Amino acid sequence: MKRVASVAVLPKIDQHVHATVVEVTTRLKDQPGALLPVLHAIQDALGYVPEDAVPLIAREMNLSRADVHGVISFYHFFRTQPSGNRVIYLCRAESCQALGAVALEKHVKARLGVDYHQTTADGAYTLEPVYCLGNCACSPALMVDEELHGRVTAERFDAWLESQTTATSTESK
Amino acid sequence: MSVTVYVPRDASALSLGAEAVAEAIAREARTRKAEVSVVRNGSRGLYWLEPMVEVQTAEGRVAYGPVQADDVPGLFEAGLLEGGTHALSLGLTEQIAWLKNQQRLTFARIGIIDPRSLDDYLAHDGYRGLEAALKMKPADIVKVVTESGLRGRGGAAFPTGIKWKTCHDAEADLKYIVCNADEGDSGTYADRMIMEGDPFVLIEGMTIAGLAVGATVGYIYLRAEYPHARDALHAAIAMAEAEGYLGDDVRASGKAFHLEVRMAAGAYICGEETSLLESLEGKRGQVRFKPPLPAIEGLFGKPTVINNVVTLACVPIILDKGAKHYKDFGMGRSRGTLPIQLAGNLKRPGLVERAFGLTLRELIEDYGGGTASGRPVRAVQVGGPLGAYVPASRLDTPIDYEAFIEIGGMLGHGGVVVFDDTVDMAEQARYAMEFCAIESCGKCTPCRIGSVRGVEVIQRMVAGNAAERERNEVLLRDLCQTMLHGSLCALGGMAPFPVISALDHFPEDFSRAVEKTGA
Numbered sequence: 001m002k003r004v005a006s007v008a009v010l011p012k013i014d015q016h017v018h019a020t021v022v023e024v025t026t027r028l029k030d031q032p033g034a035l036l037p038v039l040h041a042i043q044d045a046l047g048y049v050p051e052d053a054v055p056l057i058a059r060e061m062n063l064s065r066a067d068v069h070g071v072i073s074f075y076h077f078f079r080t081q082p083s084g085n086r087v088i089y090l091c092r093a094e095s096c097q098a099l100g101a102v103a104l105e106k107h108v109k110a111r112l113g114v115d116y117h118q119t120t121a122d123g124a125y126t127l128e129p130v131y132c133l134g135n136c137a138c139s140p141a142l143m144v145d146e147e148l149h150g151r152v153t154a155e156r157f158d159a160w161l162e163s164q165t166t167a168t169s170t171e172s173k
Numbered sequence: 174m175s176v177t178v179y180v181p182r183d184a185s186a187l188s189l190g191a192e193a194v195a196e197a198i199a200r201e202a203r204t205r206k207a208e209v210s211v212v213r214n215g216s217r218g219l220y221w222l223e224p225m226v227e228v229q230t231a232e233g234r235v236a237y238g239p240v241q242a243d244d245v246p247g248l249f250e251a252g253l254l255e256g257g258t259h260a261l262s263l264g265l266t267e268q269i270a271w272l273k274n275q276q277r278l279t280f281a282r283i284g285i286i287d288p289r290s291l292d293d294y295l296a297h298d299g300y301r302g303l304e305a306a307l308k309m310k311p312a313d314i315v316k317v318v319t320e321s322g323l324r325g326r327g328g329a330a331f332p333t334g335i336k337w338k339t340c341h342d343a344e345a346d347l348k349y350i351v352c353n354a355d356e357g358d359s360g361t362y363a364d365r366m367i368m369e370g371d372p373f374v375l376i377e378g379m380t381i382a383g384l385a386v387g388a389t390v391g392y393i394y395l396r397a398e399y400p401h402a403r404d405a406l407h408a409a410i411a412m413a414e415a416e417g418y419l420g421d422d423v424r425a426s427g428k429a430f431h432l433e434v435r436m437a438a439g440a441y442i443c444g445e446e447t448s449l450l451e452s453l454e455g456k457r458g459q460v461r462f463k464p465p466l467p468a469i470e471g472l473f474g475k476p477t478v479i480n481n482v483v484t485l486a487c488v489p490i491i492l493d494k495g496a497k498h499y500k501d502f503g504m505g506r507s508r509g510t511l512p513i514q515l516a517g518n519l520k521r522p523g524l525v526e527r528a529f530g531l532t533l534r535e536l537i538e539d540y541g542g543g544t545a546s547g548r549p550v551r552a553v554q555v556g557g558p559l560g561a562y563v564p565a566s567r568l569d570t571p572i573d574y575e576a577f578i579e580i581g582g583m584l585g586h587g588g589v590v591v592f593d594d595t596v597d598m599a600e601q602a603r604y605a606m607e608f609c610a611i612e613s614c615g616k617c618t619p620c621r622i623g624s625v626r627g628v629e630v631i632q633r634m635v636a637g638n639a640a641e642r643e644r645n646e647v648l649l650r651d652l653c654q655t656m657l658h659g660s661l662c663a664l665g666g667m668a669p670f671p672v673i674s675a676l677d678h679f680p681e682d683f684s685r686a687v688e689k690t691g692a
């Protein structure tokens with residue numbers, strides 16, 4: 001990759017974002033092929049990789065902005081917008097299709113009132129498609145953040161969603 | 174005396190409530206003041222019975238399943254800790270026919286041992302392959318792997334020994350071993366089961382590969398969708414480092430091998446080996462032209478062996494028991510065993526490791542028990558999203574690399590996805606093109622643009638009248654030929670397989686939707 005240090009002035013960004021990027025890049029940039037680990041660490045910390053942090057990432061990594069932007073946009077996993085509190089990854093792939101994933105997808109979208117890549121009005125959930133979770137022996141499958149679910153039906157999805165609402169409302173009491 | 178109870182920590186078992194079961198067992202044991210130690214094993218691969226709980230008894234391990242948390246008090250009441258009888262009893266685990274009729278070499282320990290215990294690994298023949306390899310010359314290790322007949326289990330089925338020899342012969346100050354743990358194919362989960370259920374076998378396999386070719390650094394490129402495997406690998410690598418199985422001086426041999434897990438970021442194409450290398454280098458995962466071969470000029474321009482998880486996990490037993498032992502399993506040029514992953518619409522989905530040569534029918538009927546829906550099998554996709562759809566009339570095809578090429582398909586990573594007669598094959602063909610469009614790395618036009626056109630043409634076929642359908646079928650077949658011959662890698666080059674097989678074997682599904690439903 002080209003090593004073009006950015007000389008352009010950095011746009012002003014949020015203090016916390018700035019501090020996170022500097023902390024992560026300082027910690028990880030010296031390992032070979034550091035960009036993916038850096039982007040992962042930023043997304044882990046902030047929930048996304050803010051668009052306006054790209055110039056700073058580029059400078060810290062000694063890369064061009066175009067390089068960093070190109071990498072972020074290539075990978076489905078990296079997001080440049082904040083997600084909801086939790087991300088639901090719904091499997092669209094063949095094994096899940098064979099057990100009703102298409103109908104489940106319709107149900108989940110209707111129930112949450114969102115399409116893929118969108119966040120529910122209350123900010124609770126973002127829905128993302130995924131192509132196999134390795135849970136094909138227990139299809140249909142979905143994953144909420146890092147919590148895997150198998151043999152999901154419309155009814156089980158609704159029951160799970162209900163249990164979350166109850167859990168959060170008791171927590172906030 | 175404390176009784177050992179096994180509750181899998183396997184991701185699929187967790188997805189069905191295994192964590193709550195483990196907690197319920199601990200709670201119930203406390204209430205009853207029973208001494209129980211709960212071991213979190215991998216899965217035995219009998220997924221329709223997960224969460225499957227096992228209890229160690231004098232006669233052997235006794236299984237129960239599928240167990241839910243609220244079954245636990247009843248199980249204790251029925252004498253779970255003595256292997257007592259209950260409605261969920263499955264008898265002695267080793268006697269369950271589905272498991273007994275397998276030939277588990279690569280999966281020998283999975284579901285049996287505690288994946289977070291190096292001692293348990295050592296007690297079950299772990300690291301015997303490495304001990305043998307440490308006494309050998311690198312070229313001799315390569316020779317054993319070559320003689321075993323092992324071919325890559327990631328998809329392309331390339332002879333592993335030949336790849337290793339190329340890397341061994343390359344002169345360089347630094348070489349790498351890269352494990353391809355991107356497992357992107359739908360219907361496959363063998364890599365995941367190994368990493369979660371027996372992570373040390375992968376570490377051992379990579380260490381042996383390092384000794385064989387003279388590589389001192391290894392990377393496991395792991396898909397982002399596998400957080401449980403990530404945790405298992407991190408734990409195992411830390412233990413292996415602490416005990417001198419990884420590091421600057423592996424087992425006081427004077428040889429170094431360092432290992433690191435690198436997370437992927439959700440791009441299917443990064444399972445392709447050169448795209449994977451680009452990604453490891455911190456770039457967009459665009460496919461490289463070959464040559465140079467990665468074995469000569471791979472990661473950061475250095476000679477690199479890239480192998481799939483299963484391939485590398487086969488290596489320790491080959492070094493331990495010898496090339497002949499492994500080679501004696503199998504048929505034709507497909508030697509050894511294959512962990513086959515049964516998925517989709519089946520009564521008994523799960524992991525079947527058998528020598529090459531058994532048929533799809535045996536897998537689907539004898540192991541799989543037919544469809545979960547009870548309806549007839551209509552199509553079977555073998556080898557992931559780029560694999561052909563096999564019609565029910567071809568179920569007697571043996572599990573053998575060459576036999577699948579003959580029927581216009583591929584065995585790939587050994588995933589078998591079963592569909593019943595409610596499947597709409599035009600929709601499956603459309604999806605195959607859509608998937609290719611979503612996941613294309615964008616380097617070649619036939620793949621990037623052709624797949625988008627493919628989706629449109631199939632939609633027109635299904636929506637149009639007979640003449641429209643015929644015209645578009647010609648277009649679609651043409652397009653498939655262009656993709657087959659004009660693509661740099663197998664994503665664009667094989668995405669036509671599911672499409673052409675759907676057209677050839679299920680032409681009726683491409684007729685107008687109105688005719689089809691009779692509405």
Ligand SMILES: Cc1cc2nc3c(=O)[nH]c(=O)nc-3n(C[C@H](O)[C@H](O)[C@H](O)COP(=O)(O)O)c2cc1C
Pocket residue numbers: 324325326327328329330331333353354355356357358441442443444445446447479480481482484485662663664
């Ligand atoms: C589009 C595409 C996706 C692939 N995905 C994987 C994968 O997820 N895992 C894998 O091991 N090999 C995958 N491969 C095959 C690799 O390119 C390569 O052949 C393999 O990693 C070599 O290891 P092996 O010889 O041990 O099979 C893929 C190939 C292509 C063309």
Ligand code: SF4
Pocket residue numbers: 442460612613614615616617618620621660661662663664665666
């Ligand atoms: S066939 Fe598709 S995925 Fe493969 S190199 Fe070409 S554009 Fe990239």
Ligand code: FES
Pocket residue numbers: 091092093094095096097131132133134135136139140141359360361
């Ligand atoms: S196809 Fe959905 S988990 Fe594999």
